[in-house]
Amino acid sequence: MERHDAIVIGAGLNGLVAAAYLAQAGLDVLVLDRGTAPGGLASEHEIAPGYRLPRFTLGSGGLPPRIVSDLGLADHGLRFIRAEGGVTCFPDGRYHASYRDGVVYRREISRFSRVDADAFTRYRRDMLRAVRRLAPLLARPAHSGARGLFGRLRAQLAHADLIAAMSPDDMRDVLRLWTLPASDFLDTYFEDDFVKAHLAAAAMIGGTLGPCTPTSAARLVLPWLAETGDASGGAPETLMPAGGTSALVQALVSAVGAAGGVLRMEAEVTDVRIRDGKVKGIVLANGEEIEARAVLSGLDVKRSFLSLFQWKDLPEGLVERVGRVRMKGVAAKVNLALDAAPVFPGLPEGCPSIGGGLRLAGTIPAMERAFADWRERMPPRDSLIDVLIPSLLDPSLAPEGGHVLSALVHYVPEELHDGPWTGERRDALGDLVMTRLAEISPGIAEHVIAIEILLPDDVENEIGLTSGDLSHGETTLDQLFANRPFPGAGGAETPLKNFYLCSPSAHPGPLVMGGAGANAASTLLAAMGKRGRA
Template sequence: MERHDAIVIGAGLNGLVAAAYLARAGLSVLVLDRAFAPGGIAAEHEVAPGYRLPRFALGSGGLPPRIAADLDLPRHGLRFIRAEGGVTCFPDGSYHASYRDGLVHRREIARFSRRDADAFTRYRRDMLRAAGGLAPLLAGPAHTPARGIFGGLRARLSLADSIAAIAPGDLRDMLRLWTLPASDFLDAYFESDAVKAHLAAAAMMGGTLGPRTPASASRLVFPWLSEPGDATGGAPETLMPFGGPAALVQALTSVILASGGRLRMEAEVTDIRIKDRKVQGVVLANGEEIGAGAVLSGLDVKRSFLSLFQWKDLPEGLVERVGRVRMRGVAAKVNMALDAAPVFPGLPEGCPSLGGGLRLAGSLPAMERAWADWRERMPPRDPLIEILMPSFLDPSLAPRGGHVLSALVQYVPEVLHEGPWSAERRDALGDLVMTRLAEVSPGIEKHVVALEVLLPNDIENEIGLTGGDFAYGETMLDQMFANRPFPGMGGAETPLRNFYLCSPSAHPGPLVMGGAGANAASTLLGRLGKAVRT
């Protein structure tokens, strides 16, 4: 029987990161995925011949510099583009752009309020401080309750030390972020509704909270987690891999192969072999068995335990704990191929902020109403929409003169109150997105070569992500840090020996791209007494 030191289930970004670390440490690594190409939700897709974009993910974001350096990704061809922070367009025809340059960004805010332009310095300072307080908690593996009484005590003391190291003022601000509504938090800094809506729109994407919901202020800090500089700077920049997420997938795959690892696509894992709560290998859909010293799952926590194991083989109570993890779809994906560049007459000609994306948003009350519709499982009437046109920065993604457009539609329920989505409802959602786009880019509908609408249940059915939840589990405080994916299993290590979770269902969730994969590899290598090779 074929055997490896480690098998990674799923060739998504976190699975590839984990495999790259393990392969570079000298382990025999095999990555298995049921798809025909690696990448998971970041896998490249042709929405029309020659028009390439990630089918499920929006496409922005890059690995932290620490992970890119550890894996020597630049040597494998990876380059990043630093883009401005994007533009928010409002129903009244006004807009708010973000700029990395502090002077330019404050001048932009001053169009709405001179007082708010001055207040932004304090806001940026406090966001950087909050992000700095979170950094130690996100930088490495969560300290799980280790096996044995003394191991558990050491883990708890280590976590307590991390929290105690946070300055009292920073801890107070962090508690405010994790308890207050975003609207209340922003009211303490700004007076302009447009400025507040611009900041809230960027933060609410992908979450299950509205801007007036308690604890939604925590999402305001997420865009600042990797932001450098001091209070004099501007808005957080957007970091994107040149060539799109496919370039990142290609670089990670190159690291794995160059280090002796292997990838097998169209190889679906249906079962995990286990004896005495000790994982011994996997079984593929064709009946093939492959042995392994350790198995790492890049699937979400529900798929990892409830689909890959016989429930009778799991520890008592584990099925119930996994079942209580909240995973809910909150966004649909709309992909378009355009035969010409869209024109935005309401924006300054050549507006550089467009490279960082475009948000179509209303006021904070409008966002809260959209969230309420989602809670009631109603089709979105006025959704928050985030759009990225990566071909503006990377023309190679489309034929000459053409462009690709990728949109996330926020507050789209997985199932409607009246039952599953119908074809008519799906088409109506696509029409709504096109109508909203045409309001800021008249005539764009005439240039559409192809368009597809992917609902949360499509995302679940096609890539196996429970509920179509891009976050792999809600990012509320009770499901974060040492409680992710659930209390009692805070991190990559699981109650089953030799079985690790390397998807964003584990700490640090979706807040650090590739972080869960890096943490799982670090945890396994620590168990084996091996160091991470950098």
């Protein structure tokens, strides 16, 4: 029977990151995926001949420099394009652009409020402070790789030490950030509604909280996680992999292969084998059995436990604990192929911030109404929409003169209160997006040569992500850090010996691209007594 040191289920970004770390540490690694191409959520496809874009996500964001360096991804061709932080466009024709240069960005804010331009220095300083406090928690496993009471106690004490080292002022700031609604938190810095809406819109995308929901202020830190510098700088930048997300995926695949790892596509894992209380290997859909010292699942937490195991083989109470993990679809994706560049007459000619994306948003009360509609499972009426046109900065993604556009439509319910998503309702969602786009780019509909509308249910059916939840589980405070994937099993380790989670269902979730894969590899290597760089 075929045997490996480690089997990774799923060739998404986190699965590939985990496999690359393990292979570089000398383990014999096999990656299995049911799809025809690697990448998972990051996989690209052609919406029309020559027009490439990530099907399910926007495609912005970069791996942490630590992971890029550890895995030597630059040697495998990986490069990133740096862009400005994007533009928020409001229904009344106003816009707010982000700039990395602090002087330029404060000048932009002063168009709305000179007081807010000065306040931004304090806001940026506090966001960077929050990132510095958060970074150590996100950069390592939630629990030590050592098993047993003392190993977990050491992990808990390490987190306690970080808290104990905070000054009273720091503790006050932490409590404000992690408990207040985003609206209240922003009110303590800024006076202008459009400045506050611009900052809130960038943070609310992808979450299941509204801007007026308690604890939503913590999401304001997310755009700053990769930011460096001091308080004199501007807005966070946008990163995109040169050559599209396929270039990122291929760099990881190349790193896995160069270290001796093996990738098999069209190899669906249907069962994980347990013997004497320990995971011993997997079974493929074709009946093939493969043994392994450890199995890492890149599937979401519900799929990992509830679909890969016989429930009777799981520890008592585990099925119920996994079932209580909240996973909710909250976004739809609209992909466009355009035969010409969209024109934005309401924005300054040559505005560099457009390359970082556009957000179509109302003020905070409008965002809260959209959130309320989502909670009531109403069809979207005024959704928050995040738009990226990556071909503006990377012409390789479309034929000469053409462009691709990705729109992530936020606050779209997985199921509607009065019935299913019919074809008519799906088309209505596409019409809503096109109407909103036409408000800032008149005539854009005349240049559409292909359109694709994907609902949360499509994401679940096509790549097996429960409820189409792009975050692999809600990112509310009770489902983060040591509580992710669920209380009592924080991090990559699971109640099953030799079975690990390397998907964003585990710490640090979707907050750090590739972070869950790196942490899972680090945890497994520690358990095996091997030294690795993860």
